[in-house]
Amino acid sequence: MDIVTVPSELQARCLAWRAEGLRLALVPTMGFFHAGHTSLMREGRKRADRLVVSLFVNPAQFGPEEDLDRYPRDPERDARTAEGCGVDILFMPAPEAMYAADHATWVEVPELAAPLCGRSRPTHFRGVATVVTKLFLLAQPHLALFGRKDWQQLTIIRRLARDLAIPVEVLGLPTVREEDGLAMSSRNAYLSPEERRQAPHIRKGLLFARKLIQEGARETSLLDAAVREYWAQHFPLGRVDYLSFVHPETLRAVEHVRGPVLAAAALQAQKARLIDNLLIDPGCTVQSDLAL
């Protein structure tokens, strides 16, 4: 595995691979790897001849009050993990290498960026969309892999790739979870022991919504109240930033469930903001993995 820090070097190496007829996969990350990241890497490894992983804590996607300075980092361990997953290039640019002092160009998908996380993080997805577009131009991948845990991000990236005719296949992979159901996240490292104990109830609240839908509930205002009540009881240390029931592709709010609906939520603990989502198909009968 080679570590590359210079953007133009990454681009030259990837263009040379493409000229050889090789198939390239890209996994963009902010590092502090866990099993969610490695599942993307292993899938990329299977589906392509060359695998590029970017590790860049992108300043443009952090708000002024957010955790850019204390975002967890362990580049040496990450490099060992990436090597173990068969990564060919680990791209670790410095912020100045990605953003010139007079950087002035942004990629925005406002319609999809405004709801859900966009309400409390108004500039976040502009930062994400811009850096991912730049990574696509640098690494020129045939395939790019993202996690469904960040459903809104995945939806925005699919849309920008389509709208800008970027020739990349965007693949979304299932959320990897701890044994108790908590979605893996680099930010879980911020949780206090008691918050960590309560945090799996984020998912359980969303599963509760699914159970109610499968039992016939259709009005999302009622589902919303029921899930908030569940969290108030089981995750009192989490403040609900949002709970939304939206169309899985347009991300528009759904009032009455008629087809597949995405239940998405963010809860704020003391130092960590946790997100999770669940795609619910009202046509499906209750499944055995529903156990609360």
Ligand code: AMP
């Ligand atoms: P991050 O380093 O948090 O920006 O995440 C990099 C990529 O890993 C994104 O595509 C995320 O959606 C994905 N990812 C993060 N956590 C998980 C998880 N628990 N399961 C699956 N993918 C994840």
